[in-house]
Amino acid sequence: MRTSNWMILAVLVLTFAAAAQQAAPAPEAQQPASTSQPAAAQPATAQPSATPAAPVAQSTPVTMDQVVDRFLEREKGLVKMLSARTPVVETYLQNLTQDTQLGPVPKDDRYFLGRMDLSESIDRSDYLKDKEDGMEKRLLGGFTKMFKFQYTPLGFSWMIYADRNDFDRQHYDFRYVRREFTGDVRTLVFDVTPKKDAGKGRFLGRIWIEDQDFNIVRLNGTYTHPSRNTYYFHMDSWRLNLIPGYWVPTYIYSEEGDFTAGAKNKIAFKAQTRMWGYNLRTGTANDELTNIRVDxxxxxxxxxxxxxxxxxxxxxxxxxxxxxxxxLERSGLLAPEGELDKVLQTVVNNLQITNNIELPRPVRTRVLITSPLETFSVGNTIVISRGMIDVLPDEASLAAVLSHELAHIVLGHNLGSQYAFNDRMLFSDESTYQNFGFKHIPEEETAADKKAVEMLKNSPYAQKLDAAGLFIKVLQTRAPQLAALLQAHLGNNIAENGTVTRMTQLATSAPALDWNKLDQIAALPLGGRVKLNPWDDKVEMVKAQPVAITSARDKMPFEVTPFFPRLTRYGANANGVGPVSATTASSGNTSAPTN
Structure with missing residues (x-):
């Protein structure tokens, strides 16, 4: 009887729990099971070349039919090239609700991080493990969420292609629309519609084709004929020319919801998906010995x-x-050392010099590539996430965030000495979060806050801490809705149970938060500060052209926005975008924030 009850419960869950995104848009395609890698070191396998050979040059098409044939051929070539790659894929999603003053704002959020396997189909393994154990807990968890949409992270990953297996003339019609410049690249625009009997899950939308090698550089649309209890999202998928001859999937923006009067939303959200780490696992110890000779x-x-x-x-x-x-760098979570580290290092140096801090070993800074707002220190290295840098409005706010970790170092709160044993490094990339942790006890966190405020008051940022205080205030207003964004995976959380707990003293002396004061920028949307190269994982800080804020709705602190990268060809530099440098302790000047 007990077995019978379990079977009935399982049937109820599977019947009524709606899936917000079908895992695979290909018709009748079964989602591959995600397999976890063992915690031990992986055996050596054949590695893809660091930079694949560019496609063989061909004659230029002279008719639109030839253009279609060419980009279909190039898409198959991209699928083949990527079949040896296992990039990291991250999706951050905000469910939306209507605010009378600010428009659609986050109601709650979700975060997914995993590794894609692009070999025979699209599969993924997750870095973030399900904390609920046991079949009963999982079934009851699904049962309590009956009639609610459940997001499937693999569904977002599928959007890198229009149709991985059947993107051809037998399944689709292609209609030329116009020529269009997309950034610095001239493109040919086509509308794509599935044929009448093409089956379920076919792409419906528009594609942009660059006019040199005829690669797809952008896809915009959705998938057709979802089955019962599934939902296909709309997506805007972008590719970048990171290596000769190929445009690599990089960004996907998804959005659903209608906030016009009288509309009833089954689902309303905005989501950003990023891919990087395409060139991970290409180097081996044998490669290094081949290239380096030690006499x-x-x-x-x-x-x-x-x-x-x-x-x-x-x-x-x-x-x-x-x-x-x-x-961390080998797992695809930490960016290689680069120019952005120098910007961060300048801010740390400003704090050290003006506070007469001398340490036996230099303090280093590194960038965690992920979106959640997180900082931690290991030894004398301060690590700050890309997402945290993105949302900070100015250099003084950045100094406030870095000062907390510098205070831990100055106070001798050293963590991580157990990782000097090299056997502790032998685990799968996907289990990184389960094997690393750098969380301080509450007493050390309190002491670090006190020391950080003391250092800031003696620094070039002493007269500019109102901005840092406003950042804490606006973070507090959004913290209850942004649990996933504020969930640290390696260090301490900056908020607990919807309440900001770090550097709160700065908020007490800050001016009142005023949404209608258009020149008061307390925090930025996600994605506005850091530019990531998904092929080699290098990051740089960029300064976008300033855009005038005309209403409170333009501020969008911590919010997800669409992607619109300026497309350029491999080897060319985007116009109007340059690196941002931190000011030195002698000047203390900062540039105005931009949205």
């Missing part, structure tokens, strides 16, 4: 004796720090 080894250290106990402790901490940074 002799000589230790030039001036010391003539063994390390003292304190020196040995510091060497041990350095080894742990280096192990962690290397492992």
């Amino acid at each position: 002799s080894v000589k230790d030039d250290t001036p010391a003539t004796q063994d390390a003292s106990p304190l020196a040995a402790q510091r060497e041990w901490q350095q080894q742990a720090e280096d192990n962690v940074l290397e492992r």
Whole structure:
């Protein structure tokens, strides 16, 4: 009887729990099961080349039919090239509700992070594991969510292609629309419609084809004929020319909802999906030995004796720090060292110099590529997430965030020395969050806040802390709705149970938050500060052209917005976009924030 009851419950859950996104848009295609990699080191396998060879040059098409044949051929070539890649894929989604003053605003949010396998189909394995254990808990969890949409992260990943397996003339009609410049690239625009008997889950929308090699650079539309209890999202998918001859899927924006008078939304949300790490797992130890020849080894250290106990402790901490940074970079979560680190380093140096802070080892800064607002320190390295940098309105706010982690270092709150043991680095990339953690106890967090405020008051940012305080205030107004964005996965949360807990003293002296004061920019939307190269994971800080804010609805703090990258060809630089530099301690000037 007990078995019978479980079967009935399972049937109820599967029958009534609606799926918001079918996993695969291909007709009748079964979603591949996601397989977890073992926690041990993976055996050596054939690695794809770091940069695939460009396609062989062909004659230029002279008719639109030839153009169609060419981009269909190029799409198959892209699928083949990417079949050896396992990029990281991240989706951040905000469910929306209507606010009379601000328009559609976040009601709650969801976050997905995983690794795509593009070999024979599109599969993914998740970095974020389900915290609920046991079949009964999972079934009851689904049962309590009956009649509610459940987001399937793999569904967002499928949007990198119009149709992975059957994008051809047998299944689709193609109608030329016009020529159009998309950034610096001239494109040919086609409307795509599935044939009458093409089946379910076919792409319906518009594509943009660059006019040199005839690759698809943008897809905009949805998928047709969803089955019962499934829902196909609209999507706007962008590709970048990161390597010769190929345009690689990079960004996907999804949006649903109608907020006109009288409309009844079954679902209303905005979501950003990003891909990166295409070139991960291409280098091996054998490659390095092939390219590097060591003729002799000589230790030039001036010391003539063994390390003292304190020196040995510091060497041990350095080894742990280096192990962690290397492992995070190999897992696709940490950006390689680059120009943005120098910007962050300048801010940290400003704090150190003006507070006469001298440390035995230099403080380093690195960028976590993910969207959740997060910072942590390991050894003498401060790590700050891309999402955190994106939403900070100015340099003083950035200094406030970095000062908290610098305070941990100054106070000797060292974490992570256990990672000096190299066996602790032997785990699958997807289990990184389960194997690393750098959370301080509450007493250390409180002490770091106190020390950070003290350092800020002695810094070039002392007269500009109103902006940092406003950032804390607006974060508090949105914290209850942004639990996923504020969920730290390696360090401490900046908010607990919808209440901001970090650096709150700055908010007490800040001016009142006023949505109608258009020159008061307390926080920025996501995606406005950091530019990521999805092929090599390098990041840079960019300054977009300023756009005038005309109403409170234009502010959009912490919100998801569409992607509109300026398309350029490989080797060319985008016009009007340049790196942003932090000011030195001697000047203290900062540029005005832009939305």
